[in-house]
Each structure stands twice: as structure tokens, then as C-alpha cells.
Amino acid sequence: MLIDVLHTLMDVGTGLAAIGAGLAIGIGGGMSGIGEGNICAKGVEGIARNPEADSKIRTGMILGCALDETTGIYSLLIAILIIFVLK
């Protein structure tokens, strides 16, 4: 009976596409967050060990974070594509 109710409200295909979009952004963003946490942890530890190399370490950290962010944004692009194309 629950399935009949759902059938009248929304197409099963649209629902599955929504689950796909949610999984895409959830797993993609989560992995990106783990990676960036590791980058910043090692960066701050490096600065604490050697405060003179401050600006070089900071440059490397920002470069690493931007590269990591790219894979997170790839997954955002796929989620947006799924929502708008697979109505």
C-alpha cells in the first residue's frame, strides 16, 4: 500500500535519480573533506616544527586544497547534471 501511495506521488525513475544525486554529492564531498583535513593537519604540524618555512608551507597547503577541491566539485557537477537531465 505504501508503494501505491509513492507511485501516485512520484515516478520511480525520478526517485532513483534523486538517490543517485544524493549519493554522488555525499560520497564525493565526504572523501574530499577527509583529504583536506589530512592536508591541513600535516601543514600545521610542519609549521609548528619549523616556523620559518611558514609561507612556503602555506602556499603548498593552498595548492593541495585546491587540487582536492576539484574532485569534490566534479561530484557536484554530476549531481547537478543528474537532477536537471534525468527528470
Add this chain to the structure above:
Amino acid sequence: MMLFDIASIIEQIPGEIYISILVVFVIFVFSLIVFFKVKKADPLKKPKGILLLAEIGVTTFDGMVQKQMGRHFEGLGGYFMGVAIYMFLAFTIGLLGLPSPMGYYMVPFSLALVTFFMIHITSIRYKKWGYFHRFIEPFPPFLPINLLSMWAPLISMSFRLFCNALAGWAIMSLLYYVMQAASGAIFFFLPAGLNTVFIAPFIASWLHLYFDLFSAFIQTLVFLMLSMIFIAQEAPSEDDLAIAPVVA
């Protein structure tokens, strides 16, 4: 007959291309002003105003190129400065309400394509026939993997710029809609067209600071650093030259 064709062609070109032409025109006017001022300037006095900006820019980019790429590539400072200014202006022109050129995939694709050609041409120039050695890198069975990984810098660099611009635009549209709805709910006693404009002006500028300005700066820096590192990898290392690096 010709007139109708021109009108339909002008309509079909996406708006981002016209904004790109506008950005290039602004850079061109700025360069002309600097050119005429430099001709009249006295080299022994300190520069002021626009000349000071131009001098800071040139020394920054020349220093960056020399530090990352060594003495072979001295002339590339000018190219990277042009690309960096174009990219930064193309991202931030979204602040004026105009569509950003980076939202049309061909624009970041062509920028990454130039870097792709520079990488391979540098490799051919310094290694001549040794260029084909890159396809057989560790063992000959790696040929298909190396053929595919040749395109990885091109796709990743173009996608980085395109997706940042597109995702920023999509999230800002959603947030504008949310702010309009919130303002409409809070100021329900005002007439329908007037009650949606009260919350957005206070919050939108902070959001644009992250999505447009910060994102533009970081993406420009990443594109420049990656291009320089990829191109410098193809040339022989600094130890093979007997010249010490010089930074002004």
C-alpha cells in the same frame, strides 16, 4: 537576406563570448594606457600610479617563472601575466551581474588546450625523437594507459575552472531564491512585489566574496602553478646549465 543572417548569427552566439570580448577590450585599453605612460616616464624616478601597478605585476610574474621554471623559460612571464589577468577578470565579472565567460565550456577548454600544446611542444623541442619515449615509460605494455593519461592534465585543468564557475553560479542562484523566500515570509505585511528585497543586500556580498573573489584568486594561482610545473618537467633540469638563477 544578408541582414537576417547576421541578426540570427548574433543571436545564436552565447552571451558569454560577448563578455569575453569585453574583458579583452578592457585589458587592451589598460595596456595602451601603460604603454603611453611608459614612453614618457623617467627611468631614474620612482613609478607612481598605474606604472607602479604594472611594475609590481611584471616583477611578480617574472620572479614566479624564474623560481618554478628556471632560466630556459624567461620569456614566458608575459604570457602567464596575460592569462592570469584575463582569468581573474573573467571570474569576477560575475559580480556585475553579467554571465561569466568561464561558464561556457569552450573558454576554459581553450586555455587548457594552450597549456597542453605548450607541454608537448616543449617536450619535442628538448628531446626531439626522444618525445615518443613517454609512451613506453616503465614497460611497453603500458602504452594504452600512457595514451589515456596524456589527456588528463587537459581535462582536469579545464574542468576545474568550468566546474568552479558553474557550481558557484548555481549555488548563488539557489541562495538568492532562498533569501527572497525568507524575506517574503518575514515581511508578509507588505505588497507582493516589494517584500522580497530586504534580506539579500546584507548577505549577498559576503557570499560573493567567497564564491567569486576567493575562488577566482585560488583557481588562477592553481592554473598558473600547474602549467608552470608541467611545462618545466619537460625541459632538462637546472643543474645541466652553468648559469646561476637570477631573480630581480
